[in-house]
Amino acid sequence: MTDTLNITPQSRDQPPPIVNSGLFFGRFLFSFTKLGYQAHGGSQSFSYPQLLGKNIMITGATGGIGAAIADLCTRNGARVYGIGRNAEKLDAIARRLSPQPGDFIPLKADFSKADEIKNLIQQMTQNGIKIDALINNVGILNHRYQQTADGHDLMYAVNLLNPYRLTEG
Numbered sequence: 001m002t003d004t005l006n007i008t009p010q011s012r013d014q015p016p017p018i019v020n021s022g023l024f025f026g027r028f029l030f031s032f033t034k035l036g037y038q039a040h041g042g043s044q045s046f047s048y049p050q051l052l053g054k055n056i057m058i059t060g061a062t063g064g065i066g067a068a069i070a071d072l073c074t075r076n077g078a079r080v081y082g083i084g085r086n087a088e089k090l091d092a093i094a095r096r097l098s099p100q101p102g103d104f105i106p107l108k109a110d111f112s113k114a115d116e117i118k119n120l121i122q123q124m125t126q127n128g129i130k131i132d133a134l135i136n137n138v139g140i141l142n143h144r145y146q147q148t149a150d151g152h153d154l155m156y157a158v159n160l161l162n163p164y165r166l167t168e169g
Helices: 017-032 034-039 064-075 087-097 114-126 154-168
Strands: 055-059 079-084 103-108 133-135
Touching: 055 064, 055 154, 064 079, 064 087, 064 103, 079 087, 087 103, 114 154
Parallel strands: 055 079, 055 133, 079 103
Antiparallel strands: none
16 A cells, blocks of 8 residues: 655645745734733733632742742732742842732742752741642753752752752652
């Protein structure tokens, strides 16, 4: 049995496929730009009443997705423990989120340092803080090999090992 590939010539009535994709992206791509976001009314106000009074820990909370999740959680009345390695950024986020119904508690910790994660776990345990949800959002991308003080690959320590330690703690 022979399989045949049926290739039909492009009809003169239809635009070439590249034009069709251009029409698709021209129509929908704008929505994913900053101007498109603003034109469609900016951020949506999501309501999650189940977050009210919950303790949520977010790693990588100093920017991007982590800061956005912290904003959403505090808007819905959660107490957010935001972890980051930059104290100034953590404080700025805490100030920005202070009018929200929930609380943002900044916690400084560097995920490349195992002892800082162990101290963080110990501090939370000693204070009797129970975490309802942990969002492991921390991550780095290095293009060259770097080693931590513990002798681990930096990307391995930050992206996998220390988030695992925090999850288990």
